[in-house]
Amino acid sequence: MSDEKTKRQKKNFVKLSDMAREDGQPLLHLENEDLMRLPPPLDDPAKDRPWRPIPDSAREKYECILDDTVAVNVPKPKTKEEERELVKKFLAGLDKLFLKEDNWTFLQPLVLSMEYCVKCQTCSEACHIYEASGYSELYRPTYRSEIMRRLYFKYVKHGGFLAAFEHGDIKLNWALVARLIELSYRCNLCRRCAQTCPIGVDNGLIAHELRKLFSQEMGIAAKEIHDNGSMLQLKVGSSTGMNAEVVKDNIEFIDEEISEKTGIEVHTPWDVQGADVLLIHNAGEILAWPENPGAFALILQQAGISWTMSSELAGYDSVNYGLWYDDAQFARVALKHAEAARKLKVKRIVLGECGHAHKALSVIADRILLGEDNIPRESAMTLLHEIVMSGKLKLDPSRNDFPVTLHDPCNLVRLMGVVNPQREILHKICPQFREMHPHGVDNYCCGGGSGFAIMSGNNFEDWRFHVSGRKKLEQILNAFSDCVDDPNVNKYVCAPCSNCKGQFRDIIAYYGLWEKYRIGYGGLVELIVNAMEDVKPGFIDWEWH
C-alpha cells in the first residue's frame, strides 16, 4: 500500500461504530487535497472548484450527519419518541426484506450477500467512489454492507452473543438509521465491486435493498427519483411532467427543426397499430437533447423501418426510476411500458439511448412481464448497428473526423452485455475513435448512476462532481491526453445514455471543459446523422452543448 494512500486513509478513517454517534456531527469532511489526483490540466487541487457548504436552511430541517452533503433530505425527528418510532419502522422494514412474501424479487441474492462476505476487501479497489474520495473509509463499498450485515445477524437472525462474536456487534439508534439512509445514496449501483468479488457478494445490491427498505416501509426516498420521478411518471406519463399532448407538440417541433437542419423532411409516427418497432425514449432527451430523438426519427425513416411512438401513459418515457429504489414503483412503470406496446400490437419494443431503461425493461422486468405482456425488447444499439452495417444509409466518416471516445453506460454494458454494437458503429464512422481505459464491462460509472444525474439539491452536485464523477473525468482527460490542450480540436464523449449525458453535461459545465478544452458530449445517433451524406453538413451543434 502506498504511503500516500495510507496517509489519506488515516485522515478520513471512520469506525463502524461511528455510525451510531449521537453528537449530530458529520462523520467525514473532504478537502480537495484529500481527493484522487486528476491528470493534467486539472491536476492542481488548489485550483479545483471549492465545495459549497450545506445550506443552513437544510441543516436546520434535515439530518445532515453523514458527510459534506445531503441527498435525501430526511426531516429531523422532533422528539426522542419520534426517533424510537422511526427506528422501530426501520426494524420492521429490515425484517420484511428477508421475507419471501415481501421481497421475493431479491431475497436469494440478498441473503447470499449477507451470509458469505469474508471481508477480504477485494471489492474496495474496484469502487470509483472509494478511490476518488482518497480512500475514505465511509465510502468503502463494504462499509455500508457491513453495517447492514451486522444488523441482519443481530435483528433478523436474532443471533445474540454468538452473532456478535462471529460477525461483530452493532448499536442501533436513530443516528445510525439516518446516516444509513444517506449512505445508501452514496453508491452508483454500478456493481463494479460485485464483478470482482471472489465469492459473488454484491454490495451494489445491498445499497439497492436498503433504498427499498427506506422507500417501501418508511416512505423515504430522494425526491428527484420518487416524487418528481416515478410518482410523476405514473400521474402524467413522464417524469419530465410532459403529458401526451405536450410530448406530441414537442416532437412535432423537433421534427420541424430536424427537417430544416438536415434538409430531409422528418415525420415521427404516433400510435401506429401493428408497427414493427415501438421506440421509447427517455423523455428527458426530448426536452434536454431534442437532436437525439430527432436523429433517431431521421435514421429510422431513412432506413425504412416500420416504427411508431406511443402516447399511452408512460409509453413515451422509458425511464423507470423504481429500478434504483422501489420494486412496486418499478413493476408499475414496467407494466405501463408493456401495456403501451400490447395496445399497439407492435412486434418489438426498442429502447432509445437510456442505459437504466434498457436494463429495467429488458432484463429486470423480464420476470414480471408474463404472457402477452412479455413483448420482445431490444436495444437501439443493435437496431442501429444493423442499419449502419446494412449500407442502407450512405455514411461519410470524414464528417466525424475529430477525436471521439465512448462511455459505456453500466446498465447497458456490465449489467446487460451490450458491448460491441456501439463500438463497431463508432469504428466505422469515426476515424479518430479511441477507447477509454478500462472500458467495456470493466468500465467506470459516469458518476451519475442510480439517480445521481438528476439529483442536485442542496450541494449534492459538488459531491457528484468531486467524488462520484471524478474517476470518469480522469478517464476522459486521459482519452484525450494527446489533444486536450488544443483549443482548435473539438473532442466528443459519446454517451449513449440520457442519465450519463446529464452527468457529462453538468460536469463539463462545472469544470468549464468545453470553454477551456473543447470537450463536448452527445449521443450515438447524432454521430450517425452527422456522417450521413444526404444530410446537410454540421449536424452536431458543438456550441449548443
Add this chain to the structure above:
Amino acid sequence: MTTFVFLIVYVGLVSFLVASLVRAVMYARQPLHLRWELYPVPHEPSERVAHGGSYFEESKWWEKPRTVNRLTELKFMLSEMLFLKALWEFNRGLWFRSFPFHAGLYLLIASVKLLILSALLAIFWPAAMAGAFGAVLGALVAVCGALGAFLAMIGAFALLLKRLRDPDLKNYTAPGDIFNLLFFLAAFGVLAAGYLLRGPDYPGTVAMAVALFTFDTSVRIPILLAAGLILMSLLITYIPLTHMAHYVGKYFTYHSIRWDDLPANEANEIQQKIAQYLAYRPHWSAPHIRADGQKTWAEIATTNPHAGGQSK
C-alpha cells in the same frame, strides 16, 4: 477413548454433510429472483465471452437460437475454484495467502478421499492393498495429507497476520474471524503433531481408517493424534455453520445470480413460479405501496398510486 474419538469423527462427518446440504436446500428453495446478471457470463459463445457480450447484442435476439456453452462455464468455474482466479486478478496480495490455504484444504480433502478408498479396498479387496498399488496409494495419502496440512497452516497463519495488521481489514474483523483462523491452525497443527509423533505402536493410517469403517474400537490411537482428530471433527462440524460455507453459497451466487440470464419466455417453469409469487400478499407500510395485507403483489403492481388520491 477410541470409541469416543470415533463417535466424534462420525458426528463431525455427518453433521458437515447434513449442515452443508441443509444450506444448499435452503437457498435452492428460495423464490426465483428477478434477473440480476453480471457480465461477462461465461456460458455465452466464446466470441462474446471475450468482450463480455450477451445475446442482447443481436438484433431480434429472441428469433435466434441461443447457445449456452456449459463447457466454458465449467472451465471458468474450475479455474475459480481451484486457482481462485478472481483473487489473483483483483487482490494479488491476498491470493498469495489465500491460495496456499485453499490448496492445502483441497489436498487434505484429496488425502481423506484416497484414505477412504484405501480403507474400502483393504476391507473388500485386501489383495489390492497388499502390493505396489497399496504402497503407492499409501504414499499418496501421506504426501497429500502432509503437504495439505503444511500449506493450509502456512496460509492460515499468513491470513491471520494480514487480518491483524492490515488497516484495510481491521475495521471489519470480528472476533470470530480471528477465532476461525486460530481454530484451523490449532486443528491442523495438533493433527500434524499427532501424526509426526505417532510412535512405534501406531497401527497405521489405513488400519485406522479401516477401524473407523468397521467400528473396530480395539485400535489404540496415540493421545495427541486423538486430540487432532477431535479438533478436526469439531472444525468440520463448525465450518458449515458459518460464512466459511462459501463452497455452498458460491454455487448460487455464480450460477443462480451472476450467470442466470434465462429469458422468461423460454421457460414455462419461470412463468409458473412468477405467477405463484404474484399471489403473495406483501405488508410494506409506505403509503404509496398501497399494501394492506390483502392485496396481492400483482394487484399492487397494477395499482396506480395516484388513483383514489395522492399517496404522499
